[in-house]
Amino acid sequence: MLVQLTSAGLYCAAGDFHVDPWRPVPRAVITHAHADHARSGMGVYYATHDGLPLLRQRLGRQAQLRGVSYDQPFRLRGARVSLHPAGHVLGSAQVRIEVNDEVWVVSGDYKRDPDSSCAPFQVVPCDTFITEATFALPIYRWPPMHEVARDMLHWWRRNADAGKASVLFCYSLGKAQRVLAELSALTSEPAYLHGAMVPLVDLYRRAGVSMLPTRAVSEAPRGTDFSRSLILAPPASAGSPWMRRFRHPATGFASGWMRIRGNRRRRGYDRGFVVSDHADWPSLLRTIRETGAQRVLATHGRTDVLVRYLREELGLAAAPLATPYGVEDGA
């Protein structure tokens, strides 16, 4: 096995490095800056140039980061390693590992849907593909993002007409910026941001991603009337005292989980927008097919369903990999 599961993470013995480890190790190749993939305490981090600023923001000043370009192979001991766009968030990568003509690809998190805030997914042929399976059920199919953005705008305008602030909950890294980028094609009205999102949005802007103009809620003068505004906030702020300033807002949540009514109703959001930075069911199957992999290992989510489907319906060698990914991730 070119890559195996150890107590610290996915380990490549030939190259003596880990991919997205969850315990301290000397060398870590990082797919992207989400908390479940990029943890502190590693000796040296290898990540794409695009992703470095986000990683720096997450890991702090003292972390040793090495930037790598997409598609540029580099050597780690006996392994030839290269990073390829995963289309998940800014700088996200799949890790290609080649040892003695055998090729493995660790996908990290990925999606196939267009996203103007990051480089598009690239198919990387391989023998073994380690795929995520967050949304591995056939009900998960994403509507086109530009349609969802139109619905968001419509929702915002309708709330504004009713004198209600529109608070859209979405994850701070990736989702928020994608939503802002997509909305900027439809309007130029500024949106407000929860404080936790401000530095991340700034980093995206510096990377040249064009988005709606934004202002921090914390910088709005006392007594600001938010009743016609769109406010982006992380899901954790729902129900917190921070929300009081918006009086009786309409609330929405942008997530792949919103495909199921029960998820939205249980959390008490008025409106769910189906937007995900992960692969939906058709994309998972399409990607697995396109890589040409003979063996598929699944992490992250509904691995049970994906593995059984690949084995029984497609006749592929498939097995689950028990990783702690996906726990605090922006689905």
Add this chain to the structure above:
Amino acid sequence: MQAFADLYRALDETNATREKVAAMEAYFRQAPPEDAAWAVHFLVGRRLKRLVPTAELRQWVLDATGMPAWLLEETYATVGDLAETLALLLDSELPPPSVAGHPLHHWVERRLLVLRELPAAERQRRVTQWWAELPTDGRFVLNKMLTGAFRVGVSRQLVVRALSGVSGLERATIAHRLMGRWQPDAAFFRGLLDPAAQGEDASRPYPFFLASPLDAVPEERLGAATDWLAEWKWDGIRGQLLRRAGDCYLWSRGEDLMEGRFPELEQAAQRLPDGVVLDGEILAWGGDRPLPFRQLQRRIGRQNPSVRLLREAPVIFQAYDLLELDGTDIRSRPLEQRREALGRLLRGTDDVLRLSPMLTAGSWKELARRRDAARALGTEGLMLKRLGSPYRVGRPRGDWWKWKLDPLTIDAVMLYAQPGHGRRSNLYTDYTFGVWNGELLVPVAKAYSGLDNAEIQELDRWIRANTVERFGPVRSVRAAQVFELAFEGIGESPRHKSGLALRFPRINRWRRDLAVGEADTLEQVRALLP
């Protein structure tokens, strides 16, 4: 159909009562009466009975998508709602929907209601075709109608409010007109909103007045005990017995006309004068007390019960209010006047129609003592009704209270879990609990309510991490978690593995402080039998 699907969506997308009512009002203002009538039908929770077996629907989805059956079941276990699961699975496997739509009444009357008479292959052809015609939300609403599980998330009172808002009629008038038998057609809907009095239907019951649970000590909330009438809280089926125009009708609170199921009651009602309506409780009765609820259950679904069943589980009607006398609605008269008239009316009738006895007491203390004896008498506690109060509609708080006994409790071990439905559809929220019988745990109760959201989430994670075996959606879990269960009563039951049936079991609290060995034994639970 699209207008109704939009209404469904609007209702689903807000938790604000005012907005829900506004959405319904907007719909009723623009919908043609023949569509609005069906919308009312669905909104108040009536359903189209058994159009298509759900097994057939599942199979058709498998045929249409080519997916394996296990995958559909896994998906259903995650979504928790069959209509929604099927609607989502069919998404984008089909060509884009055509825009032209039929109105709601056309869908129901011309398309859905005739399905039953069609051969299975033709049913499949049509339904599969409709799925292709509709966008996802319309397909979802269609599936809801097909599966009959149509819960829209609005209460009947809200529908009444909206109809009252549209028509300007009193809510009570609308509520009354929605009772009993009606055919959802244009004439019905026009009549519903008609300011002029309409031809009354002899079978129409009155809306029930429902009591609220009393969660405080009565002294603190209710003033003097002498202002109240107390009676036993019977645990049977709430019913309304109508005697009008030479006929009698027995309605349950769930608005089922219970024709032919309780012949002894219908017979006894023949001896009542014309133009009366009684409110009371149907109970299976033996000697001087109710039989266990399971005896009444044997009677509920049974048309024309056998002589043997009539002998083994005889029923009575314990009357506690009189709503109509001599053909006049007397609901606004004070409670004591209605009771007195009821007493006069039932004097001389046989034992099958009885007056629910009043408990008089000078003080709350004395009433509390009477209440302590409730369980021994086979009742659930006391009902408290304010003297002078009218018979109201629905569950307004203030005049009727149920003052129940504290529940019985046991400590039991979690054995199985399965996903809930609706809002809790991808959490494990339905649990089975067991108690010790020697070295083994035997199941004694299923329960789902009683935990707060954080506990549910935590338990859900624990269940997923501690699954021993999976049987479809059900998981057996490691015996490790103890819960205190509360319930209202307990009886012998040969149908259950433990030999016991608990009434209304629910979780009181999570006993993290108890080890599994400290849970109760079957013997200890049996000791609670009356």
